[in-house]
Amino acid sequence: MNNAQLQAIESIIKSQSEGEILTLPASVYQSDWFDVIDKTAVLHKSWQLVAHLSQLQHQGDYVVHEVADQPVIVVNTGDEIKAFHNVCRHRAGPLAFENGNAKTLMCKYHGWNYHLDGRLKSAPEMHTTQGFNVCDHRLPEIKTAQWQGLIFVSFDEVIPSINEVMSGIAENIQPIDLSQMKFYRRDEFILDCNWKVYVENYLEGYHLPHVHPGLSRLLDYKSYQTELSQWHSYQYSPLDQSDSFYGQGQAHYYFVYPNTMLNILPNRLQTNQVLPLINNQTKVIFDYYYPNIADIEQLIAQDQSFSDEVQDEDIMICEAVQKGLNSGSYDRGIICQKREKGLQHFQQLIRRAYASVLDKT
Ligand code: FES
Ligand SMILES: [Fe+2]
Structure with missing residues (x-):
């Protein structure tokens, strides 16, 4: 690691002590060199x-x-x-x-x-x-x-157990049991943005009224909440039952550090995996799961077309944000503490992973 690289990491870690309300700098969403660190210090050291x-x-x-x-x-x-x-x-x-x-x-x-x-x-x-x-x-x-x-x-023997990482989720989603779900379909999307841009977009509901008018009608934005755990964060909102084709219940959106999402609705699991590719592109994998119950076909059709609409909106905004990060006119911004707690939590864990790279030099 050369001096410029060391200084870049030190300044990212230092920004934490200056107050975590500042975002990570634009450079961590751009450089090939951070790609290597993201793969070796973040993705290879996690489930x-x-x-x-x-x-x-x-x-x-x-x-x-x-x-x-x-x-x-x-x-x-x-x-x-x-x-x-x-x-x-x-x-x-x-x-x-x-x-x-x-x-x-x-x-x-x-x-x-x-x-x-x-x-x-x-x-x-x-x-x-x-x-x-x-x-x-x-x-x-x-x-x-x-x-x-x-x-x-x-790929690393020394990481927290899966039960520690997932602590509390199984209890919270009861009576839903994800082991009863059956794999149905995979969709893959290639995005022109850094993988962390997509993750961070997932981690806040702040953009819902502006980017997702359809989803905003389904969820109650005012009741939208985020809770943090050590290795995951949880966003939830009651479904507006007069509109929901999912039936009664709650939408559970779990982000499991560093790149897995579990989107759980009544009778449906959708997992997302966010994977960095070369040249700052990202592959996002959506796997759909449904239980073996009667009359599920209509829910599947509606669920998938609705998910595609929301994903198109997210892709458009993430690719525009990457252009903003690349513009040279922006370095770091201020996190909204009411609406972006999950993003702040993710950035803390990323800073900690980057600090572990420094410890080894
Ligand atoms: S048989 Fe596997 S690489 Fe040759
Ligand atoms: Fe979104």
Whole structure:
């Protein structure tokens, strides 16, 4: 790390002691160098959502995913759910390009073939290669955890447990049980903005009346609340039942640091994952889940078209904000303490992650 980089991090951390009502500076949403720190100090040191048990019900079912430059494959081995780097030990080929079911995991490059538990089973035409022994090779495993049917991985052994990160959520959403939901559909969006711009936009309801007129009619803005926990924040609002096609209940919007959202409405779970790509682009993944109940089709159709409308509005504002951050006319702003508590909480955790980088230099 060079001096300019050290000074940049020091000034970001110092801004905390000057009063947390100031936002992070524009530079953290721009530089390639912060991308590396975001991936290694934030995303690789946290639980990353990769699948739901409903996608891995049978032996041999597998799901592929990519988190901050790490290709991952999650497998039902018949005994348990395991996750591996989706990277063959021969010359780094992929075991799978898309989700599926198989008796073994065969590399797509030259056909090395792995048992579902990651041990190498066979490797074509390798028997005459000196020093090669099938038993010496296996896919490297990645730490996994399950919570309410959702499967997470971590690339770091030393992070808080998933139950600590999710503390209080299962109790609060009762009688909803997310493990009873079934995966229905995935949508992916590529945005021209830094991943933190999208996360921060999610973390405040301040923009609702201006950006989302339709959503504002569904939710009661005056009753919109944000509560903070150590590793997550919670936004909620009663549904206006005269308008709501979701039925009776409450909208629960959980943000789980650093990049996962759980949007829970009666009879519906939508997870969002916010993933940085190169060149300051962001991939946002929406996975939809619904329970196995009668007459759900109409709710699904309405839910998805309504979500698309809200997402289009969010994409437009996030990409405009990124242009503002890039303009050179703006560095830091003041956070609205009544409406942007969740954003402030996220920025505190980001500052702490950046400080951990300094500690290691
Ligand atoms: S890279 Fe997998 S078999 Fe060659
Ligand atoms: Fe929004």
